[in-house]
Amino acid sequence: MSVGRMPQQGFVGISGVSKLFGKVAAVDDVSLDVGRGEFFALLGPSGCGKTTLLRMLGGFEIPTLGEISIDGEPMAAVPPYRRPVNMVFQSYAIFPHLNVFQNIAFGLRKDGLSRAQLSQRVGEALALIRLEGYGERAAHELSGGQRQRVALARALVKKPKVLLLDEPLGALDKKLREHMQIELRDLQKALGITFLFVTHDQEEALTMSDRIAVMSAGKVVEVGPPQQLYAAPRTRFVAEFIGTMNFFEGRMLGWEQGLPMIETERLGAIAATTAAAELSPGETVTVALRPESIHVEARNPGPATAGLAGTVSKLAYLGDRTHAYVKVEGSDKLVLAALPSTRALAAIAGGQQAPVTLSWSPASVIVLKGPR
Amino acid sequence: MTRDRTSAGVAWLKGYTITYLVFIYLPVLLLPIFSFNDSIYVALPMKGLTLQWWREMIAQEGMHAAFSNSISVALPVAFLSTAMGLCAAKALTGSRLPFSGLLTSLFALPLVIPFIILGIALLIGFNRIGIGLSLYTVGIGHVLICLPFSLFVLLSRFDGFDRSLEEAALDLGETPWMTFWRVTFPIVLPGVIASLLLTFTISFDEFLLAFFLTGSKSTLPLYIFSQLRFPAKLPAVLALGSTVLIGTFILVAIAERLRRQEGGTRS
Numbered sequence: 001m002s003v004g005r006m007p008q009q010g011f012v013g014i015s016g017v018s019k020l021f022g023k024v025a026a027v028d029d030v031s032l033d034v035g036r037g038e039f040f041a042l043l044g045p046s047g048c049g050k051t052t053l054l055r056m057l058g059g060f061e062i063p064t065l066g067e068i069s070i071d072g073e074p075m076a077a078v079p080p081y082r083r084p085v086n087m088v089f090q091s092y093a094i095f096p097h098l099n100v101f102q103n104i105a106f107g108l109r110k111d112g113l114s115r116a117q118l119s120q121r122v123g124e125a126l127a128l129i130r131l132e133g134y135g136e137r138a139a140h141e142l143s144g145g146q147r148q149r150v151a152l153a154r155a156l157v158k159k160p161k162v163l164l165l166d167e168p169l170g171a172l173d174k175k176l177r178e179h180m181q182i183e184l185r186d187l188q189k190a191l192g193i194t195f196l197f198v199t200h201d202q203e204e205a206l207t208m209s210d211r212i213a214v215m216s217a218g219k220v221v222e223v224g225p226p227q228q229l230y231a232a233p234r235t236r237f238v239a240e241f242i243g244t245m246n247f248f249e250g251r252m253l254g255w256e257q258g259l260p261m262i263e264t265e266r267l268g269a270i271a272a273t274t275a276a277a278e279l280s281p282g283e284t285v286t287v288a289l290r291p292e293s294i295h296v297e298a299r300n301p302g303p304a305t306a307g308l309a310g311t312v313s314k315l316a317y318l319g320d321r322t323h324a325y326v327k328v329e330g331s332d333k334l335v336l337a338a339l340p341s342t343r344a345l346a347a348i349a350g351g352q353q354a355p356v357t358l359s360w361s362p363a364s365v366i367v368l369k370g371p372r
Numbered sequence: 373m374t375r376d377r378t379s380a381g382v383a384w385l386k387g388y389t390i391t392y393l394v395f396i397y398l399p400v401l402l403l404p405i406f407s408f409n410d411s412i413y414v415a416l417p418m419k420g421l422t423l424q425w426w427r428e429m430i431a432q433e434g435m436h437a438a439f440s441n442s443i444s445v446a447l448p449v450a451f452l453s454t455a456m457g458l459c460a461a462k463a464l465t466g467s468r469l470p471f472s473g474l475l476t477s478l479f480a481l482p483l484v485i486p487f488i489i490l491g492i493a494l495l496i497g498f499n500r501i502g503i504g505l506s507l508y509t510v511g512i513g514h515v516l517i518c519l520p521f522s523l524f525v526l527l528s529r530f531d532g533f534d535r536s537l538e539e540a541a542l543d544l545g546e547t548p549w550m551t552f553w554r555v556t557f558p559i560v561l562p563g564v565i566a567s568l569l570l571t572f573t574i575s576f577d578e579f580l581l582a583f584f585l586t587g588s589k590s591t592l593p594l595y596i597f598s599q600l601r602f603p604a605k606l607p608a609v610l611a612l613g614s615t616v617l618i619g620t621f622i623l624v625a626i627a628e629r630l631r632r633q634e635g636g637t638r639s
Contacts, residue, residue: 060539080542093540097558106554107544158544 010069011036011194012057012162017066018218019052026052028218029066034162034196034211036071039188041205042198044215045241050198051090053215054164057196058087071161086155087164090171092147094139100126100150101135107158125153128187145176152184156191163188165197169204181207202242206230214238236368239288246294246335248287250367252279259362262287265331272365279367286368291338293364296324298348299357307359310335312348317341324348326358403617407610412603414610425607435612438595442576445507445591449514450572456515457522457567462556464523465530476527483520490517491584498585506587513581518571525570525631529563562630569627573620592616 012034019027027049034040042050055061057068059080068075070084086107095103104122113121126132129149134142142150148168155163168184169177185208188195199205205212206226213223214237222229222238233239236247250264259271260279264287272287279285299309313334314325322344325334337358348354402414410420429435460479464472482490494513495505503509537559541551557564579593586594596612599605 058539058543060542080539081545081547085543087540087543089536089540091534091536093534093536095537095540095555097555106541107546110545154540154544 011038011071012040012196013067013069014053014057015067015069017053017056017063017068019049019056019061020064025049025218027056027063030215030218030220031066032213032220032223034194037192037194039185039195039208039210040197041209041212042196042215043202043205043212043241044200046200048215049218050200050215051166054087054166054196054198057162058085058164059083084161085164086158086160087166088148088151088155088168090166090168092151092171094142094147094150094154096139098139099135100131100137100139100142103139103150104135104154104157106154121157125157128156129153144172145180148172148180152187156193160193162194162196165195167198167200170199170201177204184208206242214241216241232366233288234368236286236288236370239366239368244291244336244338246289246291248289250285250287252281252283252285254281260367262365262367270365271362272367279369284370286370288366288368289360290364290366291323291336292321293360294335294337295359296326296337296339296348297357297359299355307357308335310356310358312354312356315344315348324356326356328358400617403610404614407607407614409607412607414606426611429608429611429615432608434595435592438590438592441507441589442592445511445514445582446572446575449511449518449575450568452511453515453518453522453571454526454564454567456519457526458560458564460519460523461526461530461560464527465533466535476523479523480520482516487517487578487580491581494581495584504587505585507589507591509585509587510582510591511575513585514575514578517578517581518574521574522567522571525567525627526560526563528631529560529566533559566627566630569623569630573623573627577616577620 010033012032014030014032014034017027017030018025030049030053042053044050052061056063057070057075059075059078063076073084075083095106098106101119101122104125105118108118108121122135123132126135129152131146131149131153134146139147148171152168165184169180172180181204184195197208206229209226211223211225212229214221214229216237221235222233229238230242233242239245239247248264250262250270253261253263253269255261256271261269261271262285263269270287295307297307308328310326310328312324313327316323316325318341320341321338322341324337324339324344326337328335335358348356406414406418407425408421408423409418410422410424411418463469464476469475491513494509494516498505498509533556537555538551541555542548546554577593578591579597582591582594583597590598592612596609599609
C-alpha cells in the first residue's frame, strides 16, 4: 500500500466538537480533517465515542460544542434530511415493508425522475452491488451480506458527498467480512466518494482505510495512515490497541552515532532508530516490540553469544504462525515472539523449555515517551 | 412409572380443560340455540325450530335506531382512540421521553377503575361543566376506556421497532412528517387496524358508561337491556344477542391475528 497520495484537507471539517450526554462527555473536544475522496476510519473500543461522532456528522446528534462542516458548508443548522451525506446503518435498516427496488428508490422520490429514469438509476445501483435481478425480492428474503449491499446501494444512489458507515461489516461472518472489505475498498476507489466509517475491528481499519483516527474515552488519540499507526505508534494506547505488543520499561541513556540508546532492566542497553528527537537523556521511556519483529533462534545451552537468552515457556499454535512465550533471565513477564509455523519447528526444536536467543533490529524498536 | 404418572396428569388436565371450555362457552351457546326455539320461554326441552324471532328482531324499528346510534358512536371512538393511542405509543417508545414508564402506567389506569365509578365520575363532571348528556358524552367516555386498549395493542407493535429505520428515512432525505407516513405508519399498520377493530368492538358492546352518559338516545346494549323487561320480546333479544356475538367474535379474531402478525417490525 502506498501512503503517497496526500488527501485534500478539510473536506469534512470537525473542529473542537464535544457531545455531552448529561454530564458524560461521549465525544470530548475532537478536531479532525478528512480529505475529499479519502477512506477514513474511526477506530476504537466500544464506548469510545466513535459512533456518536459519526451520528453527529449524519445530523442525528447535535454537538454540544464545536463545529462540523462538509465541503465548506457549516452543518450546525442543517437537519439530517438536508445533509449531503448518507449513512449505512449498523443494523442496515432495510425497510421491511418495501422490496429491494423500492428500498433503493426510497431516497429518489423528490428528484422528480420519470419511471424509466428511476428504474435506470436503481438498475445501475443494483449492478454496482452485483445484485442485478434482485429488485423484486422482499426485504426478508435477503441474506446478511445482501442486506448490507442493499443498504450500501440505497445510500450511494443518492450520490452523497460523504458516505458514513457504522460498523458496516460487523454483522457478517468472517469470510464474507474479509471479502466485503476488499469490495468496499474497490468500490470507494472507483466512485471517488469520501467514506467515513466506524469500526472496533483494528484489522478492518488497517485493511480498508487511507487514514485512521484512533479514539479512546471520547478523544482522538492518534491519527495516521495504517502503516504509521502499526509500525510507529506514538502513544501507548495505540501501540496496545492495534496489534499485539511487548512493552519494557526503560530509561533514555543518550545518543550514540545518531541512534538513541535506551537502558532497560530486562533487555540491557538497546538501540532504536525511531525514537522521537525530543527525548532527553535520563527520561523514562517505554520500549515496545512487535512479536513478529523478534527473531527466535535455537541456542546451545550455555552463555548467549548475541541477543537475549531465554527459554521457551509456552507455545501457542495459530495455524499460519506460532506464538512463543519466552522466559527471559531476571524477569517474570514473558516475552511474546511470533514466528511462521513453518520455521517454528526448526527454531524451537526442543519444544517447551527449549533454550533460545531473541534478537531484533534497531529499526523495529518503538520508543514511547513516559512509563505509561 | 413416571410415564403412568404423566399420562394420569395429562388425563386430569384434559378433563379440566374441557370443563373450563364448557363453562365459558355453554352459556354463550344457549343464546343462538334458543333464538331458534319455537317458544317464548327459555327452557328445555326445545319445542321446535323457527325463524320467527329473527324476523321479529329484524323488523324492530327501535333496534334499527339503537344499532345506528351504536355505530355512529363506535366508529368515531375507534378512530379517535386509535389516533391518540398511535401518537402515545410512538412517543412512549421513543428513547428521549422522560418518565415513559410512569406515563404508560398512568395511561393504563382507566382500565383498573371500575366502569361504574368512572361512569358516576364522568356524569358528575359533565353536569358540573354544563355539558348536556348525549351520544357525544357517551363517545367521550368510550374514548377514555378505549385508549388504554389502543395504546397496548400499538405498544406491542412498536415494541422491537428499529428506530434506525426512521433515521434511515431522514438520512435519505425525507422530513420527519413524511418519514412517519412512508416508514413508521406502514410498519405499524397491522397494529392500527387491530386497534380500530378492538376499540370499535369495545365501544359497540359497552353498557355501563353508555347507561350513565347517554341523553335520550340509546345504544344497542341499552336497547337490549330495555327489551328484557318484556318477556314476549326475550327470544328476539336472543337473536339480536347472537348477531352481536358473532360480529364481535369475528372482529376480535381479526384484530388478534393482525396484532400477532410476525415479521413486520423486524428489519
